[in-house]
Amino acid sequence: xxxxxxxxxxxxxxxxxxxxxxxxxxxxxxxxxxxxxxxxxxxxxxxxxxxxxxxxxxxxxxxxxxxxxxxxxxxxxxxxxxxxxxxxxxxxxxxxxxxxxxxxxxxxxxxxxxxxxxxxxxxxxxxxxxxxxxxxxxxxxxxxxxxxxxxxxxxxxxxxxxxxxxxxxxxxxxxxxxxxxxxxxxxxxxxxxxxxxxxxxxxxxxxxxxxxxxxxxxxxxxxxxxxxxxxxxxxxxxxxxxxxxxxxxxxxxxxxxxxxxxxxxxxxxxxxxxxxxxxxxxxxxxxxxxxxxxxxxxxxxxxxxxxxxxxxxxxxxxxxxxxxxxxxxxxxxxxxxxxxxxxxxxxxxxxxxxxxxxxxxxxxxxxxxxxxxxxxxxxxxxxxxxxxxxxxxxxxxxxxxxxxxxxxxxxxxxxxxxxxxxxxxxxxxxxxxxxxxxxxxxxxxxxxxxxxxxxxxxxxxxxxxxxxxxxxxxxxxxxxxxxxxxxxxxxxxxxxxxxxxxxxxxxxxxxxxxxxxxxxxxxxxxxxxxxxxxxxxxxxxxxxxxxxxxxxxxxxxxxxxxxxxxxxxxxxxxxxxxxxxxxxxxxxxxxxxxxxxxxxxxxxxxxxxxxxxxxxxxxxxxxxxxxxxxxxxxxxxxxxxxxxxxxxxxxxxxxxxxxxxxxxxxxxxxxxxxxxxxxx
Numbered sequence: 001x002x003x004x005x006x007x008x009x010x011x012x013x014x015x016x017x018x019x020x021x022x023x024x025x026x027x028x029x030x031x032x033x034x035x036x037x038x039x040x041x042x043x044x045x046x047x048x049x050x051x052x053x054x055x056x057x058x059x060x061x062x063x064x065x066x067x068x069x070x071x072x073x074x075x076x077x078x079x080x081x082x083x084x085x086x087x088x089x090x091x092x093x094x095x096x097x098x099x100x101x102x103x104x105x106x107x108x109x110x111x112x113x114x115x116x117x118x119x120x121x122x123x124x125x126x127x128x129x130x131x132x133x134x135x136x137x138x139x140x141x142x143x144x145x146x147x148x149x150x151x152x153x154x155x156x157x158x159x160x161x162x163x164x165x166x167x168x169x170x171x172x173x174x175x176x177x178x179x180x181x182x183x184x185x186x187x188x189x190x191x192x193x194x195x196x197x198x199x200x201x202x203x204x205x206x207x208x209x210x211x212x213x214x215x216x217x218x219x220x221x222x223x224x225x226x227x228x229x230x231x232x233x234x235x236x237x238x239x240x241x242x243x244x245x246x247x248x249x250x251x252x253x254x255x256x257x258x259x260x261x262x263x264x265x266x267x268x269x270x271x272x273x274x275x276x277x278x279x280x281x282x283x284x285x286x287x288x289x290x291x292x293x294x295x296x297x298x299x300x301x302x303x304x305x306x307x308x309x310x311x312x313x314x315x316x317x318x319x320x321x322x323x324x325x326x327x328x329x330x331x332x333x334x335x336x337x338x339x340x341x342x343x344x345x346x347x348x349x350x351x352x353x354x355x356x357x358x359x360x361x362x363x364x365x366x367x368x369x370x371x372x373x374x375x376x377x378x379x380x381x382x383x384x385x386x387x388x389x390x391x392x393x394x395x396x397x398x399x400x401x402x403x404x405x406x407x408x409x410x411x412x413x414x415x416x417x418x419x420x421x422x423x424x425x426x427x428x429x430x431x432x433x434x435x436x437x438x439x440x441x442x443x444x445x446x447x448x449x450x451x452x453x454x455x456x457x458x459x460x461x462x463x464x465x466x467x468x469x470x471x472x473x474x475x476x477x478x479x480x481x482x483x484x485x486x487x488x489x490x491x492x493x494x495x496x497x498x499x500x501x502x503x504x505x506x507x508x509x510x511x512x513x514x515x516x517x518x519x520x521x522x523x524x525x526x527x528x529x530x531x532x533x534x535x536x537x538x539x540x541x542x543x544x545x546x547x548x549x550x551x552x553x554x555x556x557x558x559x560x561x562x563x564x565x566x567x568x569x570x571x572x573x574x575x576x577x578x579x580x581x582x583x584x585x586x587x588x589x590x591x592x593x594x595x596x597x598x599x600x601x602x603x604x605x606x607x608x609x610x611x612x613x614x615x616x617x618x619x620x621x622x623x624x625x626x627x628x629x630x631x632x633x634x635x636x637x638x639x640x641x642x643x644x645x646x647x648x649x650x651x652x653x654x655x656x657x658x659x660x661x662x663x664x665x666x667x668x669x670x671x672x673x674x675x676x677x678x679x680x
Contacts, residue, residue: 015096015103016089018110020050022131023591025113025124026435027598036606037074038613041067042597045081049088049591061085073614080617083624084590095583102583105130121429128435132588135579136441143425143445150449150575153394154467155459156401156518162388166480169382170248172354173478174345175235175256176338177361178327179228179291180216181271182263189220194277197270204266211263211328214543215529219267219274228275229282230528231361232256232289239286241367242379253288255350257341259327259334260293268293276680290678297326297337299674300344304667305649311663312652313645320642324493332495332502335474339489339503340646343481347654348671357382357404357478362529366414373418374522381406381523386466388480390513393468400513402483403504405469406476406523407451418524419454423447433595437588439548442575446471455521462521469517471576474500476525477517485650487515490643492558492636497551501577502558506640508572509564542608545596546616549589553623556585557632589620 027046034040041064048060064085067078096103109127113119119127129137139146166172183205184190190198201219223229235256242248260271272291279289301322309316327334342356365378374381382404389401413420425444434440450469455462477500479489489507491499507515559566559581570578582588593616600609622628656664 015106016092018106018113019092019131019587021113022109022124022128023595024050025119026128026432026595036601036610037067038077038597038610039601039606041074041077041081042594042601042609042613045085045594046598048081048085049594073618076621077613077617080621080624081590081594083621084586087624088587088590091584091586099583125430125435129438132436132584132591133438133579135575136438139441139445139575143448146445146575147449150445151453151460151467154450154469154519156391156393156399156466156468156516158386158389158391158401158464158466159398160390161385161463164388165385166355166383166387169355169357169379170239170242170252170254171352173254173382174342174353174356175254176342176356176358177231177256177258177475178331178334178338178358179258179260179271179275179361180213180263181260181267182213182216182218183267184220185218186220189218189222193220193270193274197274197277200266200270204262204264204270207264207266209263210265211261212543213261213263213331214547216261216263219270223278223281226278227361227529228258229278231359231363232279232284232287233282234364235359236284236286238365238367238378242377243286245371245377247377247379248286252286254286255288255290255345255353257290257292257338257345259297259338259341260291261327261329261334262293268295272296272678272680279680289680290675291680292327292337292341292678294326294328296674296678297341298322300341300671301325303674304344304348304671305646308649308653308664308667309645311667312656313649316649317642317645320638321646324490324639324642325646330493330496331474331499332491333493335499335503336490336493336643339479339484340643343484343647343650344671345675346481347650347657348668349675353481355387355478355480356484358475359525360473360475363408363475363525363527366409366418366524366526369414369418370522370524376522378523381520382478384520386462386518386520387478388483389466389518391466391468391516391518393516398513399468399516400483400487400511401466401468401518402487402515403477403479403517404520404523405472405517406520406525408473408476408527409524411526411528414526418522419452421447421452422527432599433592436591436595437552437579439576439579442579443471446576450519453519453521467519467521469519470501470504470573472500472504472517476523483515485647487511488643488647489515490639492632492639494632494635495554495558497547498555498577498580501573502555505558505562505569505573505577508562508569542611542615545612546593546619549593549616550619550623551580552582552585552589552592553620553628554632555580556582557629558636560629561633561636586624589623593617593620 034043044060044063048057051057064078064082067074068082109131112127239248239254262268262271271293275291305321306316306318327337346353367377371377387404391399391401393399408422409418409420410422423444426440430438450471453467487507489503491503495502559569570581597609597613653664
């Protein structure tokens, strides 16, 4: 095996050699004592990648092959690194062969390293970014100019305000949120559960975990650490403020629908009952809450959508409908469901609903400060003629502003101002893996340029001109159902990170007027996660890193599966969303993982390093290989067809109901019963 890989590496000649030298510059001289098996494996990979000499390479590959043959968790990591060593040379060679610009960049980097054997930190980072991270290179050292340029690219001239703006957001908007649930962390939390919930939880604890999420809520957690209670009480308090302000009438109940994603299948039985019990202890005066687990979504598919498809369309793709319309699995699945279910609810349950708006339950509207700094409350911000307007973007393209996006402010920063970025430009130079890829830099840029905008006159007044958004967060976003049903955006179910941004990519250039988010300046939610669930945030840190690496692979392949040139997509969504669309995603993802683990080992946090390597290799290994890339394209096409079928059925159901069709009326009654059963 080592001989075969040596031959493969030799084929790339100086192209891969430049990258080897760059990585050698980053890691310098690794320590020789490697007690931990995973530390040995990581060192073996880095040694093999840099290949200081043929013997080192062959010895490192033999080490990896030995662990891979032994199997177990260490074997998975070894297999992952072997697969990466096989794929990276091909990826680099293919891209350098197809891109003259990249080939020139490699030659230029090689010349610079040859001239300067000990480059400064700044120069080394610049050389690395020219190869791996050109998006960051265009920002570093010119942050203000880059922000001004990005705002210009995101500017939209409003050509037609909405002819039918939201007027009563309390009845016209379905609010949604996602809940992530897992088994209890402590025995004492189990004892406080009701008997049916406790029995379901105990069964779940004994079964295999199916899904992994960032900081899920453990069933039984005290109310003060329960973000479900926290977020819904916060929304109820928001509505209380609106009532005192004279906006909300007495007795009006605002609909709020929760999707509940669980880590273990048996938790589906317990989820709704536990949430209902927890909410019953905290009087929600203004909310009408619906809770959908996979059990409820399956009922909608089996009892409503499939029969409706057979009655009003062609033979329904049952398996594909069940695959896309649900809440368990990667984040993209529940994200699409929360939009699509609003359209179903508006047709079959409540025709007053015209839009949906998603919040995250660790966030609240800071109402008093919103009014003080912006002159409007949260719900007053939602009643804007920009939502549904038409405009012309910086490329002269006609666009439809059917989606709204607000911004976040951290609880610790809000005393300064609402307009305080929750992600700031880094003050420290990039280290180790950040010299390969430093997404915080473009994230800080888009936060500053897109989310901190005031509509205070020229060039952006919020009436005749506004800003479109590419970088959005999972919450503080909404879409008009008319736009949803016309454009049919969705997030593929293989997307597990930045599902909100993947959602827009699905329709980026579709239609006569492509769908866009507009920025509602001053619409902020306060992010409070650290104040009541700091332990959960820390626990999830490694998982978030791994999700970021998977995002590189998934977004890069997703962009290639879309029906538009990748170059056009990149031009539109750079720098932050676009930096995860790379022509060399395997190289980037693997090096980021390995170098971050090396950094952790050197900093003395071996437990975090080992967890990162175990979790990262297990998560990323299935994403390597040509078949993984082909699967993305096939899956995207199947899911696009399934969503088209879904919205076709909705259109025909609506027409049949208007025509008083008896079959449609029976399906409407069935839908109402399912929603009633999911109400808590």
